[in-house]
Amino acid sequence: MTASLAPAPLALSMGEPGGVGPEIARAAWRVLRDEGPVFFLTADPALFAAGDIAQIENPGDVAATFASALPVMALNSKVAAKPGDASPENAPAVIESIERAVALSLSGEASGVVTNPIQKSSLMAAGFKFPGHTEFLADLTAAAPMPAGRTRGPVMMLAGPQLKTVPVTIHQSVVSAANFLTAELIEKAAHVTAEALHHDFGIEKPRLAVSGLNPHAGEGGALGKEDDAIIAPAVEALKAAGIDARGPLPADTMFHAEARETYDAALCMLHDQALIPAKTLAFHEAVNVTLGLPIVRTSPDHGTALDIAGKGKARADSLIAAIRLAAAMVERRTASRAR
Template identity: 70%
Template structure:
């Protein structure tokens, strides 16, 4: 039988050119040059000329990857100063993301790994999205999802020992509590269970569902949301054959023994999910967007303008994001 075809390379975006993206991309290539194949869509001037190979198409990346970082040049030039973000580069940053998604939708790339963007610089230039996740959802909204899969987007933070998913994300605590409803929880948990089964190789996903209030509401003494909003969501998930349990007190969900009982924790609030994820894997946690027709991962940190260009930025999280995307490609089922 003929050997199976190698997957298409991953597309890595440039991110904020004045941030740490260019240097950690080069460091990731130096670490992974014998492993996963990827290319970066960026201005070549951001990298040492002797370290890169210019490519015109994604399929050219594999032939040069061992010896050079493949760079697919942007059409828009970039003028970057390490440590400074400029709205003048916004169009180039957006072009990098847009082209990466287009390559993934056409199967020329097997997935997208996004370097951090400086949202303030993009918004100053007229960017109309709060961040990557919403922009990626918009870019892929007309593409079909795999059969039977719900559309997100849903954010997952994944490290070696813990995967967490917040139901509400960038809202104040008061706004998040007001916005929370049963349908949101069911949608988020279902997208997560489907992704665990079809992109992470988990045969029978187990979900731990947190409460909203201290002690999961203490039977209503500390708030009614756990009984009136979260418990019905868990009942609906179980009725659809998803192994979900809770609502669980968030302060007892993340110790070592508890983590053996589930594959992902669904949390009601941003910090319920991100504090344990980042505490356990601060340097190598990965931000994953579930519920898209493409695979997308990202390092779980920002542009780090304060250390950009100083040679001290760590590439651990980007390396983990590239490895995670490659593993998801290997597991993904139609």
């Protein structure tokens, strides 16, 4: 192991046990076991066949086992999983896995959280009240203080090698998102994003490109009023607050190579405005990051992939990228606090 590893291991949640989470966790460990970053899995050890798995009692045991076995911290909830089947019966274990990883990160026993994909429909069928990880993590960390100088989110970012995008509205229908959009919401997302780019990504003076909502950013009001009435005033307020922001920009011309050179992150009004270009450019490398939390949290940018679970076809690239990015963010955040 190298000396540059995070001082505490990362906590990786189990995700949907009938999906690809368990197999990509093992695959990621096999790639990272020699040089790290070091991590452990909160899961039911029964998910794994005997072999390169080591059950641990606490995160302090990880360092001694990581080079030879994937460390697994057992849950109280048991799992009865069949590859390709997302059963609501496993919801208590899925939720406990996330809660355990977050609690250990808040206590400092883990340095951050990486979450495997969850099957939202099966969780909701079991009574889960959150539309996704992002909102659940915000709730779990709501009572914890934010680092000094940081604005509380949550704000979702898709981070890839060539592009970082932030959807201002997330898990809503297009109609609901358009009605939900306000200047205050845009401004808050921009502040959280700019702070994260500076403290967690090491960008000294972040530049934000802000998309329009409507085609051609509203075409001067001919194709919708929201761009002039909501987004433009938000951009002016951001400039007045010292943030390098420009917009509203037509979303269809924001993501070609030359345009991407002019900003560090694109703030998008709708979920798909942000996720389509990010996943198109780097489907196997993009990472889902939750900004504006008191802890570091990343996740692979794909779903549970029930159709290929257990068939040996799942790629761990995005999970590996998520683990590496989480460790880098922890290191930068620690250095930023020390300054």
